[in-house]
Each structure stands twice: as C-alpha cells, then as structure tokens.
Amino acid sequence: MRKARYIVLVALAAVFVVPLLWMVLTSLKSYSTAQQSPPTWLPDPVSTYGYDRLFQPGSQNPVLLWFLNSMLAATLHAALVLVTASTAAYALARMRFAGRRPIFALVVATLFVPPATLIIPNFLVADTLDWLDTLAVVVVPSAASAFGVFFLRQFFLTLPRELEEAAILDGANQWQVFVRVVLPLSKPALATLTVLSFLSNWNDFLWPVYVLFSADRLTLPAGLGLLQGAYIADYPVIMAGAALASVPALLLFVLAQRYVIEGVSRSGLKG
C-alpha cells in the first residue's frame, strides 16, 4: 500500500518535472543534436550554442536587457504593492472613518472583475498618461490589484489589538504604531505578498505584449514571444530563453516556498 503510494507520487512528479528537465537539457544541446529524430536525452556534447546565440551582442533581441527590465519592473511592482496595500489594509482593518465600508466593498468587488476585460480601457488610460512603452506602464497599473489589500486586511484583523493599544498609551501616533508594531508582527504575510506580487509581475504576458513596443523596453515574457518567431525550430535558443525566465521564478519558489504555499492556501479558505 505504502509502496503503491510512492509509485503514484513519483510517476506524477515525473509528469511535472520531465518537461522542465527537457527544457534545460535542450538548452544545452547544439543545433544539430536538437534536430535529431528520434531525439537524444542528454546533450552530447554539452554545448553553449543556445546561450551564445541568445546573448549574442548586437542582436535584434536584446535578451539580457529584457531580463534586467523584468527584474526592475517586478521589484518595483512588488515594492509598490507592499507599500500601498499595507497602508490601505491597515486603515480598513483598524480605523473608523466615513466611507470605510463602501471603499472596502468596492475593492472586494473588483476581485471578481476579470483583468483581461479591462485591458482596452486600461490601454487608453495608459496612452492618455503617455505611459505606453515605459517602465511605469508595467509597474503601476497592476498594483491596483485588490488581492493584496484583502489579504493583508484579513491578516491585520488576526493580530491582538492590545499591542497597538499599549503603543498608543505610550504616546505613539498611528503611523508609528503601524511601522513599529504592526509591520514587524506581519512579516510572514508581507513576505507572502511580496513574493506573489513579484512572481505575477515577472510572469505577466498579455499586458506587456500590447503596451511595450521598442525592442529595448520589453520585459522577458513579452520578448520570449518574439524569440519563437525569430528562431523558428531553433529549439536550443528558444529553450535557453525559456530557462532564463524560469530560473528566477523557480529559485524564488524554492527559497520562499513556505510563503508561496501559504498565500495560495489562504486564498481558497477565504473563498
């Protein structure tokens, strides 16, 4: 029985892992090895052909630049979400003021609006602001997401009020209470939100494809779409590009697995 469980577990694991392994193996093959039919499993000899072409200086596809653009965009996006969602969530969790309920209701309501349906008007807004083809357009608009506010508000509500009240008795104002008491207590939730925001921005595809135009402004996912057309059937290059985009995401997942799983688990329990 126990053995049967492990057989199923391993077989299932193979389904998820083999394609990723194949990506990495192919990225290390030479062009001719990758063209062989039937394909060989191991790159023999190991070749840097794919990566050489991917990072070719002066290429029409500046992949390294896309990588840096993506890094910068995802980092700024995660920071922006962290600041805006935590302050808003704290006000909605702990403060009494006119308009609190309608504001929260409005934010939650947008959780149910599929983002793809807002893409046309959002494009026009970005155009009006002269943000098309800039860094801001892939950093800021998606920070309007309601998830972060909702997620952090629920977390703040679980914190014991006594600590905040004690700080106020000691003469702290609300900003000081927030920064010195609430945020340090919320590290796990903040870490979760940071990792999830980074990943969603790092992986975003539809929006950057349509709002970025210049070759040197693209994010990595938007650029990867172009690689497929530029290197038709030249799979070592395409897989090297895919591997390049995967490594930071997988690395972050391995390092912050607890926070990713925690964030995803919670989203279901609140449903």
Added chain:
Amino acid sequence: MHGRATPYLFLLPYLAIFGVFGLLPIVLGLWLSLHQWDFQLPDKPFVGLDNYRELFSADSLVFGDWWESVRATAIFTVASVPLLVVLPLGMALLLNRSFPGRTFFRALYFAPYVLGVAVVGLLWRFLLDANLGLVNHLLGAVGLPSDTPWVTATPWAWVSLVGVTVWWTCGFNAVIYLAGLQDIPAELYEAATVDGASTWDKFRHVTLPGLRPVLLFVVTTTILASANMFGQSYLITQGAPGNETRTVVSYIVERGLAQNDAGRAAAMSITLTLMLVLVSVANFRIFRYQED
C-alpha cells in the same frame, strides 16, 4: 497623526492607483462600448447599443469572428474545468497524509504554476512539435501513433491547450484543496470510523461536505481563469487551424488594439463579463441548493 485625515492618508496611495487603473477603466469601458471608437479617427460618435447589437446580428462585420471566439473559449472552458476540479482533488487526497517527502512532492507538483505562460507556451510548443517534439517521440516509443499534429489540427489542438493548462495550473488547485482538507476536523473522521464507515463513505459524507466552500471557490476561479485564457492559444496554436482556437480575450485585444476598434472590443469585454457573471451566479445557486 491622530486627526480625522489619518485614515484617508493611509488609503491615499492605494486609492490613487485603484481609482485610475481599477475603477476608471470600468467606467471608461462602459462608455467606450457605446461609441464608435477608432484610435485613428478624430470623431468618436455615440452609437448607443449598436456595438452590442452587432454581436447578435448575423449580418454584422464582427458576428462570425466573435461567435467563433466564444465557441473556442466555451470548448476550452467546458473541457478544462472538470479536469482542473477533479484531478487536483485526487492529488490533494494523495498528499493529505503525513509521510516522508510530502512537502517535497507538493513543491514539485506546484512548480509549473510559478512559471509564466510565456515559458509554458514556448516549452510546450516545442514538446508538442509534430516532428521534433518529445510527446510524439514518447508515444512512438510505446507503439502509439507518433505523427499527431498536436498544435495545427483539431481536435488535437484542443487536447494540447487543455492538457498544457492542466499541467500548468493543477498544482495551484491542489494546494487550495489541501488547505481545505486540513481544515476538516479529524474527529469527524474518527466518528465515521467508529460508525463503521468505509473509505468511500468517509469521502462522500465527511470530505466532500467539509470541502464545500473550497470547492465553490475552486470551481468559480477556475471557470474565470479558463474563460480568460489567452497566452496558451496565442503561443502554442496561434489560433490555428484558421481561427478555431482563437479565444474571446485574443479576439478582443486583436480587435481593440491591433485593429483600433476599441468601441466594439469594449462591448465584447462587457458581454464576456456579463456571461461570466451569469455562470458564477448559477454556480453559487447550485452549491447553495445542495446545502439545503
């Protein structure tokens, strides 16, 4: 900072972004849908509900393409949602025991989800390549046909799009189920065991009822995600054959952004949203009905 303004100052940064990129687009979308909005034309005349009417009149410019895309999205949703509801539940049940390596396997199953659709699309476009792809090679190795045109002909293209999406996202639903399973009190299972319930009885009368809210969440979010599918068909089948696998979202962005027809595209977006609202409401009703 004890003043009346304090809460609003805390809210200000978020609300500024939310107002401009969360609320304004909703209002603007409604407004656009009532106008003939061409980026290149100076005049954007008010056309009332014409953009909506066109979606339902067989002689209009967009009718054929629009309904072909609705059909594509419907096929994809109907085929992918049941798999994405059932398979992850099986995975979660498999993982819902304590055994060495549990966290490790959970991480492996979830791993594809942390990759973006661009990576997943490129990777599977390669794996499904009719000549050089691993999928046909493996099928051939076990004596099955090894020349299936996975991405260029239906129904194979549908099998590919659904299969890739299941591979990509089923770990996500599995993790949600797993959290739900761990919330079911162990006493319920103990009581059922004392009553002599079989494994199937326990699943039917303890697990499923205990998972009801989670199940509703999974079904609703999976339908929404499937109905908004874009990247997989954009990268893997490129809508082929013809425009058979071009989804609603693909058609909306193509119409609205590539062909400068924001008014009609906005009307399509809103129609899609309304369709999804209907589906979600039906969903909530079905789940509530079962509760009574």
